[in-house]
Amino acid sequence: MTQVTIAKAEAPAAAPRRAVRRLDHRTRSRITAWMLGGITLLFLLYQWLPILTLGLLSFSGPTGGTTFPMNGVSLHWYRELWDASIMNDFKPPLARSFLLALACSATTVVLAVMAAQAVRGRFRGNGLFFYLLLLGIMAPGILVGFGFALLMRLMGIELSWDTTAFVTHVTWTLPFGFLTMLAVFNRFDARLEEAALTLGASRLTTFRRVTLPIVLPGVMGAGLFGFSLSYDEYPRSLFTTGADLTLPLAVMAQLDRQLTPELYAIGTTTTAFSFIAIGIFTFAFWVLRRRVQARKP
Amino acid sequence: MPEGPLLTQLDLELRGIRKRYGSFTAVDGVSLEVGKGQFVCLLGPSGCGKTTTLRCIAGLEEPDDGDILIGGREVTGDPPWKRDIAMMFQDFALFPHMSVAKQIGFGLEMQGRPRAEIEARVREVLASFEILPLADRRPASLSGGQKQRVALARAMVTEPRILLLDEPIGALDYSLRETVMLELKLLQQRSGISFIWVTHDQNEAFSLGDLVVVMNHARIEQQGPPEEILARPRTPFVAGFVQGNNVFRGKAGAIEAGLLRIVTEVGEFLVPAGAHTAAPGALVSFSVRAERIIDQPDAAVRNRVTGRCTAVEFFGAVRRHVLELADGSLLKYDQFGALAPRFVTGQVVDLGWRAEDAVLHAP
Numbered sequence: 001m002t003q004v005t006i007a008k009a010e011a012p013a014a015a016p017r018r019a020v021r022r023l024d025h026r027t028r029s030r031i032t033a034w035m036l037g038g039i040t041l042l043f044l045l046y047q048w049l050p051i052l053t054l055g056l057l058s059f060s061g062p063t064g065g066t067t068f069p070m071n072g073v074s075l076h077w078y079r080e081l082w083d084a085s086i087m088n089d090f091k092p093p094l095a096r097s098f099l100l101a102l103a104c105s106a107t108t109v110v111l112a113v114m115a116a117q118a119v120r121g122r123f124r125g126n127g128l129f130f131y132l133l134l135l136g137i138m139a140p141g142i143l144v145g146f147g148f149a150l151l152m153r154l155m156g157i158e159l160s161w162d163t164t165a166f167v168t169h170v171t172w173t174l175p176f177g178f179l180t181m182l183a184v185f186n187r188f189d190a191r192l193e194e195a196a197l198t199l200g201a202s203r204l205t206t207f208r209r210v211t212l213p214i215v216l217p218g219v220m221g222a223g224l225f226g227f228s229l230s231y232d233e234y235p236r237s238l239f240t241t242g243a244d245l246t247l248p249l250a251v252m253a254q255l256d257r258q259l260t261p262e263l264y265a266i267g268t269t270t271t272a273f274s275f276i277a278i279g280i281f282t283f284a285f286w287v288l289r290r291r292v293q294a295r296k297p
Numbered sequence: 298m299p300e301g302p303l304l305t306q307l308d309l310e311l312r313g314i315r316k317r318y319g320s321f322t323a324v325d326g327v328s329l330e331v332g333k334g335q336f337v338c339l340l341g342p343s344g345c346g347k348t349t350t351l352r353c354i355a356g357l358e359e360p361d362d363g364d365i366l367i368g369g370r371e372v373t374g375d376p377p378w379k380r381d382i383a384m385m386f387q388d389f390a391l392f393p394h395m396s397v398a399k400q401i402g403f404g405l406e407m408q409g410r411p412r413a414e415i416e417a418r419v420r421e422v423l424a425s426f427e428i429l430p431l432a433d434r435r436p437a438s439l440s441g442g443q444k445q446r447v448a449l450a451r452a453m454v455t456e457p458r459i460l461l462l463d464e465p466i467g468a469l470d471y472s473l474r475e476t477v478m479l480e481l482k483l484l485q486q487r488s489g490i491s492f493i494w495v496t497h498d499q500n501e502a503f504s505l506g507d508l509v510v511v512m513n514h515a516r517i518e519q520q521g522p523p524e525e526i527l528a529r530p531r532t533p534f535v536a537g538f539v540q541g542n543n544v545f546r547g548k549a550g551a552i553e554a555g556l557l558r559i560v561t562e563v564g565e566f567l568v569p570a571g572a573h574t575a576a577p578g579a580l581v582s583f584s585v586r587a588e589r590i591i592d593q594p595d596a597a598v599r600n601r602v603t604g605r606c607t608a609v610e611f612f613g614a615v616r617r618h619v620l621e622l623a624d625g626s627l628l629k630y631d632q633f634g635a636l637a638p639r640f641v642t643g644q645v646v647d648l649g650w651r652a653e654d655a656v657l658h659a660p
Contacts, residue, residue: 191390194357197377198384200407200455209403213394 051271058264066259077265090250090266096161097247098273101231103162104169108226109219111170112177120185136175141235144168149239159242168240169230176229177222184218216288224281228274306369308333308458308491309354315362316349323349324360325515331459331508334489336482338506340496342538346515347495351461354493355384368458378407381458385465389448391436397447398423398432404455418454426450442473449481453488460485462494466501478505499539503527511535527586533658536584543590543628546582549575556652559583562624566600567652575660582658585650587617587629592639594649601649604628606640620648 023031061072081090115133119126136144148168152159159165192214196206212219234248241249247270254263309331316324324346331337339347352358354365356377365373372380383404392400398419405415423429426446436444445466452460465481466474482505485492496502502509503523510520511534519531530536536544547561557570559581568583575581591598604620607627611617618630618640630648632639640646 189390191386191388192392194355194377195384195386195390195392195451196403197357198355198382198461199404199451200378201403202376202378205407210392214392 051267054264055268055271058261058268060261066261066264077261078269080262081265081269089254090247093245093247093250094270096244097231100161100166100169100246101227101277103166104173104230105223105226107166107170108173108177109223111174112181112222113215113219115174115178116181116185119182133178134175136171141172141233142238144171145236145239152240159240161237161241161244161246164240164242165237165246168236169233172233172236173226173229176225180218180222180225181215184215184221188215217285220281220285220288224278227277227281231274231277232270306333307331307366308335308368309493310366310369311350311354311363312366313363314350314353314360314365316346316353316358316360322515324353326363327512327515327517328363329510329517329520331491331493334485334491336485336492336494336505336507338494338496338502338509339512340499340502340506340509341512341518343497345512347497347512348463350512351384351463351493351495354459355382355461356380357384382461383452383455383457383459384461385448385452385463387464387467389436389444389468391439391444391447391451393436396433396435397428397439400436400447401451401454403451408455422450422454441469442477445469445477449484453484453490456488457490459491459493462492464496465494467496467498474501481505511538513538529656530584531659533582533584536582536656536658541587541629541631542584543587544582544584546580549573549577549579549581551577557581557657563602563622563626566655568655568657569653571657573657579660581660583655584658585655587631588615588633589650589654590628590630591649591651592630593647598649598651600652600655601647602628603645603647606642606644606646608642609638609640620646 057066057068057070058077059073059075060070060077061074062076063071115129119130123129145168148164149159152164157164188211192210193206196210197203201209232248233246234252237246237249245253251263251266254266307330309329311327311329314324314327315322327346327350329337339350341347349358353360354367356372356375356379360373363373364371367381377384392403395403401422402415402419405418410418420429420432423432426449428443428446428450431439431443431447436447439447445468449465466477469477478501481492492505494501494505503526506523508520509523509526511518511526513534519526519535526535527539527541530539530542533544533546536542545559545561545563545566547559547566550558550560550565552558552570552573553567555570556567557573559566559568566583573581585600594601602622604622606618607621608619609616610619614633616632616636616638618632618638620628620630620640622628628648630639
């Protein structure tokens, strides 16, 4: 016992001498943490300040302009938005974009799960299939849209938000959902499926009762990608939407005509909408996670 | 329990199973017969094809060639859910999103049994596996031993004809294994379900199996009761793989009075020739078990070697002396009972064995 105490007492005596010459690792890692934290904060400000600026200006008074300084604070532009003709212009595009985003979300989920399952099972040319699908992320949107519109015109198919624009959007949202599902299946233990098969479950039952419940959080993620990427898509919509505009197209058109804080109010409203959608998804995700996770004994 | 003709029926029959992955042959012509309620251990080093064989029986892999019969019925090509089997996986493969009770009822549910019957049967099984208090828990909150019980209960609840076990206790703590092994053996005997148990651990195979099947390089090297495999290894691989054998290689000489003379680097030995027909000069091998080695042999013992003791190991019931022979090869000599070591390291000693204790291997 005595020997141990002596050894302990001697050890710290040697340490301070070294600390004089160089900063010890604890201090250094604290400085690094502050620096990285600072950079992260700057980045987040850079990301969110523009949106906050728009949001702030949308609350300016009736005589307010589209730049600082704000002339008073009011809900004038939101009231204007609700009553005035401009909102009547925007209501249909809003409804279209919302429906389109929902449809994209559902389609992305189904196709992404199927594509990821196929690649997981390995088939001839599955590497090529992987890269071809990812091309949807790489290809410049405006060209994809333009090329698609040209092709449709050649084939005599009329452009519309719920047909041609929908298909173009899915080529954009699907790769994201696909990558999400691949990542999820990468961590999935295929032996769980084999266990179900040997317990008498058919392949379909195995998918329904074992695979799907376990990968459900990933499925929700794929759905969220499908929704949010389609909801504010501009370049792929530009040439493929036809006469009835989606929300981003309508906003852009309005920007060209006149610029009032009303537009900021629209921007703020749609952002709020996106957040609500994300919030609903996140909540559902959280509920499912809790259902899958172990209950505390 | 059904009596009569069923008793003579085989639970499982494999006829020339072959499975290739590209240019790699995983299983090469495996044939096996498993009688009613037998405990069979597939034993071999990793990559020998034992797990692939098991997966072929389960229907998780489709053999390229050969037939599989379960309970006399041809099932080759049938999906897993149409075979009268259940499988237990090494890390148990419990469904993370189901409670223990739900998980055990899964197989019954798949059979379309009524809800009330499922509940009653699950409770019965939970009680018999002594895991009733775990009924509502999820797998993530269970210990290794508890998971093992749940996995076993889940597999046995439907009373399949065959239970396939892929290294079922490999994931357990070493101290738990002995108890679990005994429990499983008793359970198998009571249930009458045939167990096909894949392992690379010969202790498991020899203490559990009614039939031990030793595999190497995609083929069956030898199959038989554990005593037979221990006492009469058929090939040099089996002799080398099974602990406690001393393997010698040499050239065949003449046969005198049923004994084959074999010339090796460390001397000439006499080995029962059996059905040996190879020409003189052919390369042959034989083995002698470490416990058959005699210390200070008398004149009647005709097979003799001289060795220098290099190590003494202690295995509880056995003390093993490792001796280096003239050509540098090692000879094992086992002494039973927790006695003091017979030799000390460095000591040079004369050892021998009776000719009838040596086993000649198939060419």
